[in-house]
Amino acid sequence: MKIKGFTSAAVKAAIREKDRLDLGLIYSEVPAVAAGVFTTNRVKAAPVILDMERLLQGRAQAILVNSGNANACAGKQGMEVAVAAGALAAKQLGIAEEMVQLASTGVIGLPLDIKCFERVMPELVKGLANDGFDDVARAIMTTDTVPKMSFRRLEIDGTEVSILGIAKGSGMIMPDMATMLCFVLTDAQIAFPELLAIVKAGVEQSFNRITVDGDTSTNDMVLALANGVAGNQWIDEDNVRGREIFEAAMSDIFKDLALKIVADGEGATKVVTIRITGARDEDGAMNAAQTIANSSLVKTAFFGEDANWGRIIAALGRSGCRFDPDRVSLFFDEIRMVENGVGLGPRAEEACSAILRKDSFTVTVDLNDGLETAEVYTCDLSLDYIRINADYRS
Amino acid sequence: MKIKGFTSAAVKAAIREKDRLDLGLIYSEVPAVAAGVFTTNRVKAAPVILDMERLLQGRAQAILVNSGNANACAGKQGMEVAVAAGALAAKQLGIAEEMVQLASTGVIGLPLDIKCFERVMPELVKGLANDGFDDVARAIMTTDTVPKMSFRRLEIDGTEVSILGIAKGSGMIMPDMATMLCFVLTDAQIAFPELLAIVKAGVEQSFNRITVDGDTSTNDMVLALANGVAGNQWIDEDNVRGREIFEAAMSDIFKDLALKIVADGEGATKVVTIRITGARDEDGAMNAAQTIANSSLVKTAFFGEDANWGRIIAALGRSGCRFDPDRVSLFFDEIRMVENGVGLGPRAEEACSAILRKDSFTVTVDLNDGLETAEVYTCDLSLDYIRINADYRS
Numbered sequence: 200m201k202i203k204g205f206t207s208a209a210v211k212a213a214i215r216e217k218d219r220l221d222l223g224l225i226y227s228e229v230p231a232v233a234a235g236v237f238t239t240n241r242v243k244a245a246p247v248i249l250d251m252e253r254l255l256q257g258r259a260q261a262i263l264v265n266s267g268n269a270n271a272c273a274g275k276q277g278m279e280v281a282v283a284a285g286a287l288a289a290k291q292l293g294i295a296e297e298m299v300q301l302a303s304t305g306v307i308g309l310p311l312d313i314k315c316f317e318r319v320m321p322e323l324v325k326g327l328a329n330d331g332f333d334d335v336a337r338a339i340m341t342t343d344t345v346p347k348m349s350f351r352r353l354e355i356d357g358t359e360v361s362i363l364g365i366a367k368g369s370g371m372i373m374p375d376m377a378t379m380l381c382f383v384l385t386d387a388q389i390a391f392p393e394l395l396a397i398v399k400a401g402v403e404q405s406f407n408r409i410t411v412d413g414d415t416s417t418n419d420m421v422l423a424l425a426n427g428v429a430g431n432q433w434i435d436e437d438n439v440r441g442r443e444i445f446e447a448a449m450s451d452i453f454k455d456l457a458l459k460i461v462a463d464g465e466g467a468t469k470v471v472t473i474r475i476t477g478a479r480d481e482d483g484a485m486n487a488a489q490t491i492a493n494s495s496l497v498k499t500a501f502f503g504e505d506a507n508w509g510r511i512i513a514a515l516g517r518s519g520c521r522f523d524p525d526r527v528s529l530f531f532d533e534i535r536m537v538e539n540g541v542g543l544g545p546r547a548e549e550a551c552s553a554i555l556r557k558d559s560f561t562v563t564v565d566l567n568d569g570l571e572t573a574e575v576y577t578c579d580l581s582l583d584y585i586r587i588n589a590d591y592r593s
Numbered sequence: 594m595k596i597k598g599f600t601s602a603a604v605k606a607a608i609r610e611k612d613r614l615d616l617g618l619i620y621s622e623v624p625a626v627a628a629g630v631f632t633t634n635r636v637k638a639a640p641v642i643l644d645m646e647r648l649l650q651g652r653a654q655a656i657l658v659n660s661g662n663a664n665a666c667a668g669k670q671g672m673e674v675a676v677a678a679g680a681l682a683a684k685q686l687g688i689a690e691e692m693v694q695l696a697s698t699g700v701i702g703l704p705l706d707i708k709c710f711e712r713v714m715p716e717l718v719k720g721l722a723n724d725g726f727d728d729v730a731r732a733i734m735t736t737d738t739v740p741k742m743s744f745r746r747l748e749i750d751g752t753e754v755s756i757l758g759i760a761k762g763s764g765m766i767m768p769d770m771a772t773m774l775c776f777v778l779t780d781a782q783i784a785f786p787e788l789l790a791i792v793k794a795g796v797e798q799s800f801n802r803i804t805v806d807g808d809t810s811t812n813d814m815v816l817a818l819a820n821g822v823a824g825n826q827w828i829d830e831d832n833v834r835g836r837e838i839f840e841a842a843m844s845d846i847f848k849d850l851a852l853k854i855v856a857d858g859e860g861a862t863k864v865v866t867i868r869i870t871g872a873r874d875e876d877g878a879m880n881a882a883q884t885i886a887n888s889s890l891v892k893t894a895f896f897g898e899d900a901n902w903g904r905i906i907a908a909l910g911r912s913g914c915r916f917d918p919d920r921v922s923l924f925f926d927e928i929r930m931v932e933n934g935v936g937l938g939p940r941a942e943e944a945c946s947a948i949l950r951k952d953s954f955t956v957t958v959d960l961n962d963g964l965e966t967a968e969v970y971t972c973d974l975s976l977d978y979i980r981i982n983a984d985y986r987s
Contacts, residue, residue, distance in 0.1 A: 239911070240907060240911050241909075241910040241911070241914075241915075241916065241918060242907060242909065242910030242918045242934075243910075243918075269903070271903070272903060272906055272918075272931070272934055272935060272936060273935060273936075274919075274933065274934060274935035307904075307906070307907065308902065308906075308931075308935075308936035309936075416907060417903075417907050495889060495974070495978075495982075496982055499978070499979055499982035499983050500982065502979065503983030505983070508702065509663075509666060509701025509702045509811075510701075512666055512701070512702075512811075513634060513636060513665075513701065513810060513811050515635075516634035516635040516636030516637075517633070517635070520635075521635075522635065524635060524636045524637075524666075525668075537666070537702075540636075540666055541666060541667060542666060542667075542702035580889070580979065581979065582976055582980070584889075584893070584979075585893055585896065585974065585975065585976050585979060586976070588889075588890055588894065588897070589893050589894065589896045589899070
């Protein structure tokens, strides 16, 4: 997986543990159009605050990302270290400080030591190579068990363009090593307004539709850099067809990475799609899907491979979504378990139990009350989730 | 514990299991003033719908309650069984059908067999005794590990009055055997508007402030019956002092029972009070407290006895409560862990870890941004919670 004009590298900076890749650098040979989406958490880590400010210019040329320390809730010192680390990279790369984006994931509230960055920066920059992305994907892992990448090659007006996404995320989506980060690199020529709109819409349909435990992080971010080296006809408001093709590929990558995150959810043994159909309004449908997807009792039943539709209906009932309980149908994959709000009995439940034993399945709740739909991806809540998160910092 | 004019009994009705108390009856010799608060879940079990209708009259004389089957999501048949079971009790007691309140807790969506009620009703009514409340408290247990009762004796204008509360609840607060039920019996003479207002305010300050897993049930209810047999001066709008004394005692009972429910939360090893102070507005404070109290990551850290304040701050950040991250202080009991949004380091954390090892403690988050406060009671999220709820129906 190579992307024209981009190089990357990762090193062991001993930020929290001695012998693991924990610092990555992504570099574009030329200034890239850049857009980002950041955590809505009111508590934002220093790199998030810094990036948001710098991205107002719509340009960036490098991403410096560390794991092992979130650089969040660290006060003035945290911001100073973020700025200093970015400056080190900028100096070594010979670019302006403001062109460096920063990202951190790891334990919250611990001071991040600038010395870790000073020691390794020359080596890191020297290591930049056009095939280093796999190392970056590894360097940002925390409780993740696998690196997560997604790649698409496409043609825009006869010119080959590539898009590469790199992500991490496992406990959805929290400080303490469980933040969600995603970097998307492309050699496409695309105008800033189009890139930003595509990133925003893509995130809405992917990362904002997954949940592992309903928690959000102080450090979540999605950054997209488009360096234009492919030389395709500009994707802008006039290039409707080009935009369509590009957006479809980018959305694919977002969704692919989002599902990889759910599948790698802390302790997860199953990926479950929660689909609401026949809702009166879209917000209600989304609330219903999210409430079911986040219910500890529903998720624990998935882990127990128990077709416990009562818990799903009860979560639906408290979601705030308007519906008539006597019209609800519920399906596990294609098998109907509830009709007009009433369970269909032991035989249906037996058929559904077989579906629950699969690694992935869909729960469809049809409210029979309108035309709106919503879909959310979740995982089960297992003994290992508790083990991972009870012992995490020790 | 006896309450003038009230008798009760419980029997083994084989509703779900053969050899356990699963049907209880509470009876007042005279019609009682009655008020209730019911689940806000849009999906309501048949007995809830029936009770709400009957309570419009503000009077009741009996409560018939079963465990083992929630009689929820059972359609027309469910309502027919609820009505028929009430009628059986009414006939045997020689009172009007409409004077019987019904309550159910247990598995959702299974048909409830009227034959279970027919078989045992004569024995149940015959068994009514003024010291049978402990049996009723046992008959309504599901995943509860202990029966929950709370009793107060008080004096109103020189007359002795008693109040007895009986409750169940363990997984907060869900179908499948984890519904919260509470019955409060008193021999006080109290007018309907006063009783209803006191019940509503009491529930708001107690059961609505506890959480085990954030789920609510199709069957939750709090019922209060006041039969007036004590003969005290009527508690009404003119008897301000009498009302104060009565309300204080009743609130005490609600809070006592609520804390017993949290302490018996499924798999719980710790009871934790989440207190928000210095908030700009009350709703924000309550949102913040609830979000922290329901965060799986926070609750899992409590289980792990990890003073993981970063998770608490991050939950606060996504709660929707407005605050300035740089002004937040956080305490475990009296020990300060965070000041001005920044952690106070390893020594403070060590002191806090000792507090985390206790069976109960308080997390105080001071937003230093206003005068409003909120308090919520929660428990930890343990391996046993998963075990209980993954295996529950099998």
